[in-house]
Amino acid sequence: MGLVSDIERQLGALRAAEAADGRPEIRTSTMTHLVWCPPGWHTDARKTLAGLAERHPARTIILLPESGPRAEIVAHAELKVFRLPGLAHEVVSEVIEIRLRGDAAHHPGSVVAPLLVSGLPVFCRWRGELAAGGGELDEILGVADRLVVDSSEWSRVPAAYAALVPLFERSAISDIAFARTLPWRRRLAALWPQIGSVERLRVEGPRADAELLAGWLRSRLKREVSLTRRQAAAVESVRVDGQQVESPGALPGSSDLLSDELDRPGRDPVYEAAVRATGTVADAACHPG
Amino acid sequence: MQLARRPESCAIVIFGATGDLTRRKLIPALYSLAYRNLLPHHFAILGVAHTAQTSATFVATMKKAVKQHARDPFRQDVWDLLSEGMRYVETEFGNEDGNDRVAEALEEVDAEHGTAGNRLYYLAVPPKTFTDSVTEIGERRHREGWVRLIVEKPFGHDLASACALNDLLHHWFREDEIFRIDHYLGKETVQNMLALRFANGIFEPVWNRQFIDHVQITVAEAMGIEGRAGFYEPAGAIRDVFQNHLLQLLALTAMEPPIDFTADAVRTEKVKVLKSMHTPGPKSVVRGQYGAGFVEGLEVPSYREEDGVSPDSLTETYIAAKLYVDNWRWADTPFYVRAGKRLGRRETTIAIQFKQAPHPPFEAIAGDDLRPNVLLIQVQPDEGVSLAIGAKVPGAGMTIRTVHMDFLYGGSFRTQLPEAYERLILDCLLGDAALFTSEDEVEEQWKLVDSIVGGWARDRTNFPNYASGSPGPKAADDLIRRDARSWRRH
Numbered sequence: 001m002g003l004v005s006d007i008e009r010q011l012g013a014l015r016a017a018e019a020a021d022g023r024p025e026i027r028t029s030t031m032t033h034l035v036w037c038p039p040g041w042h043t044d045a046r047k048t049l050a051g052l053a054e055r056h057p058a059r060t061i062i063l064l065p066e067s068g069p070r071a072e073i074v075a076h077a078e079l080k081v082f083r084l085p086g087l088a089h090e091v092v093s094e095v096i097e098i099r100l101r102g103d104a105a106h107h108p109g110s111v112v113a114p115l116l117v118s119g120l121p122v123f124c125r126w127r128g129e130l131a132a133g134g135g136e137l138d139e140i141l142g143v144a145d146r147l148v149v150d151s152s153e154w155s156r157v158p159a160a161y162a163a164l165v166p167l168f169e170r171s172a173i174s175d176i177a178f179a180r181t182l183p184w185r186r187r188l189a190a191l192w193p194q195i196g197s198v199e200r201l202r203v204e205g206p207r208a209d210a211e212l213l214a215g216w217l218r219s220r221l222k223r224e225v226s227l228t229r230r231q232a233a234a235v236e237s238v239r240v241d242g243q244q245v246e247s248p249g250a251l252p253g254s255s256d257l258l259s260d261e262l263d264r265p266g267r268d269p270v271y272e273a274a275v276r277a278t279g280t281v282a283d284a285a286c287h288p289g
Numbered sequence: 290m291q292l293a294r295r296p297e298s299c300a301i302v303i304f305g306a307t308g309d310l311t312r313r314k315l316i317p318a319l320y321s322l323a324y325r326n327l328l329p330h331h332f333a334i335l336g337v338a339h340t341a342q343t344s345a346t347f348v349a350t351m352k353k354a355v356k357q358h359a360r361d362p363f364r365q366d367v368w369d370l371l372s373e374g375m376r377y378v379e380t381e382f383g384n385e386d387g388n389d390r391v392a393e394a395l396e397e398v399d400a401e402h403g404t405a406g407n408r409l410y411y412l413a414v415p416p417k418t419f420t421d422s423v424t425e426i427g428e429r430r431h432r433e434g435w436v437r438l439i440v441e442k443p444f445g446h447d448l449a450s451a452c453a454l455n456d457l458l459h460h461w462f463r464e465d466e467i468f469r470i471d472h473y474l475g476k477e478t479v480q481n482m483l484a485l486r487f488a489n490g491i492f493e494p495v496w497n498r499q500f501i502d503h504v505q506i507t508v509a510e511a512m513g514i515e516g517r518a519g520f521y522e523p524a525g526a527i528r529d530v531f532q533n534h535l536l537q538l539l540a541l542t543a544m545e546p547p548i549d550f551t552a553d554a555v556r557t558e559k560v561k562v563l564k565s566m567h568t569p570g571p572k573s574v575v576r577g578q579y580g581a582g583f584v585e586g587l588e589v590p591s592y593r594e595e596d597g598v599s600p601d602s603l604t605e606t607y608i609a610a611k612l613y614v615d616n617w618r619w620a621d622t623p624f625y626v627r628a629g630k631r632l633g634r635r636e637t638t639i640a641i642q643f644k645q646a647p648h649p650p651f652e653a654i655a656g657d658d659l660r661p662n663v664l665l666i667q668v669q670p671d672e673g674v675s676l677a678i679g680a681k682v683p684g685a686g687m688t689i690r691t692v693h694m695d696f697l698y699g700g701s702f703r704t705q706l707p708e709a710y711e712r713l714i715l716d717c718l719l720g721d722a723a724l725f726t727s728e729d730e731v732e733e734q735w736k737l738v739d740s741i742v743g744g745w746a747r748d749r750t751n752f753p754n755y756a757s758g759s760p761g762p763k764a765a766d767d768l769i770r771r772d773a774r775s776w777r778r779h
């Protein structure tokens with residue numbers, strides 16, 4: 001059982017070096033922030049975290065599952081210190097990177113449980129496919145208060161939304177892809193009451209964003225709305241019954257989107273309803289079995 | 290640590306000097322005291338045990354132990370000071386020749402190191418050798434100066450055996466010469482509980498049933514039994530942790546303000562708490578035993594698969610209980626306590642859960658996230674205190690979120706904090722027993738344990754009933770859920 005004491009030792013040494021004045025330290029964490037980061041996602045995850053800067057002082061634990069013949073866990077801890085103008089104390093965040101090899105990668109819950117900051121909420125940014133999660137996802141849901149996904153990272157949209165619905169009862173879930181559509185949803189909402197009778201939605205943009213926009217519209221209007229789509233890297237254009245909706249302008253970046261999600265406490269019923277109304281989930285609900 | 294006075298000259302005699310406790314805790318603690326110049330001007334350390342070895346070998350082994358386990362860096366000058374008067378005597382406890390060898394060595398030490406016949410005996414020995422070692426020391430008692438005796442846990446197995454031990458000790462020693470150790474009481478945060486409660490005007494007025502909804506005390510370990518089946522099988526969680534650490538933490542939380550901080554005053558108040566406790570009914574106690582599972586990412590075996598454990602063992606590795614302290618301050622306020630091995634995280638905490646504000650005007654705005662105030666006293670792994678309060682989120686509107694004010698001692702984790710054993714050995718050198726357990730306390734603790742264990746004989750258990758790495762048995766969740774409350778998750 002060396003992992004936790006190893007990490008404590010690393011953090012202890014770093015903190016001792018930081019607290020040169022010997023004063024007791026006021027820790028500034030507001031949460032434990034987990035990042036589930038399969039191979040291929042590390043650079044993106046690091047970039048997004050750097051963009052969060054001091055906005056969410058946290059103990060961040062980046063879990064890097066890797067395949068390997070035998071179970072092995074290697075941890076590296078660092079402190080991120082932000083000195084802010086007008087503040088007597090600096091804001092200190094802890095970042096712990098843990099490589100989980102072999103069988104250890106299948107039991108992330110047991111690795112993070114001893115490292116959670118007492119009494120603070122746990123957010124997990126789950127990178128990549130959700131379906132591939134299996135037992136790992138189950139363990140993370142056992143410790144996290146909120147799971148943040150980005151369904152545009154999934155290959156099987158909209159089919160994959162069906163797997164998300166049962167998870168709503170276990171944990172609060174939010175989706176960066178849905179958050180990214182907020183400026184467009186505001187534009188669409190501004191078209192009330194005319195939009196109340198709309199039948200067709202056409203989106204130029206990523207599949208996930210388009211499916212969630214359609215699901216949102218259906219769930220708000222409580223009626224069927226058909227979706228057609230043309231691929232684009234971000235949502236560039238939205239039409240309702242052939243009419244162009246005015247563009248909301250530049251969309252927020254990935255760090256800002258994640259930052260907003262980390263500010264939310266409870267469940268998001270609007271998102272849940274939108275997911276339930278995406279094509280496949282709605283179909284499955286209509287034709288059970 | 291700062292000293293008002295320096296301990297008087299004495300010889301520190303460790304019975305069981307080749308054991309695990311001496312190597313991992315006692316000698317490293319003595320080194321740290323020497324490092325801070327807190328030991329007496331004249332002192333010597335005498336190691337006593339079974340193994341045949343020379344003093345030189347013993348000193349070399351202890352040097353290695355200091356390098357490996359002490360919290361301070363190794364300094365040759367400090368080590369020279371500590372090891373100068375360090376000797377080893379081989380003996381079989383109860384053997385007269387051996388006894389004579391110890392007595393001779395002590396006389397030589399007095400002559401060479403000016404230790405003035407004063408003795409601090411540390412009994413780091415297995416319980417079965419206790420009678421022999423106490424008798425041996427007792428028989429020498431009249432030839433020595435002051436004598437203090439530190440006695441390790443377990444102190445008995447039940448009320449009858451604890452009373453017998455007390456009788457044995459009192460046959461030779463006065464109560465103020467006996468120091469029954471509970472190393473939890475040596476921890477900074479535990480002592481700070483007293484400071485927090487009685488030195489800060491803000492807490493004491495609300496420290497009662499009117500403002501506190503309930504208290505949760507958790508002593509959770511991630512470790513299994515680490516090869517100590519011989520000790521653990523007959524003991525279980527109730528004797529290993531509940532009887533001593535858990536009940537001590539509860540007594541410190543619930544006690545009335547003592548008149549002063551002398552040993553007598555503090556211990557009298559703690560005994561009053563123990564005396565006011567009801568025996569919990571069978572529905573208020575849950576037992577558990579761990580099955581296989583994963584801890585810190587690695588697969589671990591079930592309790593029954595551990596070396597030396599019977600394959601159908603009924604020993605509990607987990608206990609949870611709802612307890613009441615029946616006095617004016619705490620009537621109807623539940624104390625939920627739990628202790629166990631192979632749980633998902635190692636943590637010792639006392640959580641004081643305050644009642645919800647009566648008509649929270651911000652309830653609707655705050656949503657799920659506005660929880661009642663919680664004062665969390667963390668004993669390990671990182672000692673500190675945090676307070677969860679509702680505060681307004683900066684910006685427009687009146688959004689309230691729970692914010693934690695979090696205070697860790699010493700600016701770092703354990704590296705900067707004195708080890709519990711340092712504090713306790715130093716207190717004993719100074720003759721201050723406030724942080725040690727009194728005869729009455731031990732007996733009250735065992736009374737409660739006996740009454741709980743008595744009910745178990747009739748009960749059927751279905752072990753194992755929790756997976757290693759999990760938060761504990763489901764029945765423990767049910768215990769607290771019945772009262773529409775829940776255990777703190779982490």
Ligand SMILES: NC(=O)c1ccc[n+]([C@@H]2O[C@H](COP(=O)([O-])OP(=O)(O)OC[C@H]3O[C@@H](n4cnc5c(N)ncnc54)[C@H](OP(=O)(O)O)[C@@H]3O)[C@@H](O)[C@H]2O)c1
Nearest residue numbers: 305306307308309310338339340381382413414441442443
């Ligand atoms: N280890 C811990 O962390 C810990 C924590 C809390 C409480 N305790 C308590 O502290 C006490 C000691 O624990 P430990 O873990 O250090 O035990 P240990 O490793 O088994 O050591 C026992 C010591 O006692 C000596 N001994 C045993 N029988 C003897 C005899 N008949 N004559 C002379 N010497 C004898 C042994 O000498 P040889 O090895 O030379 O035979 C050894 O030095 C126990 O009561 C335990 O419950 C220990």
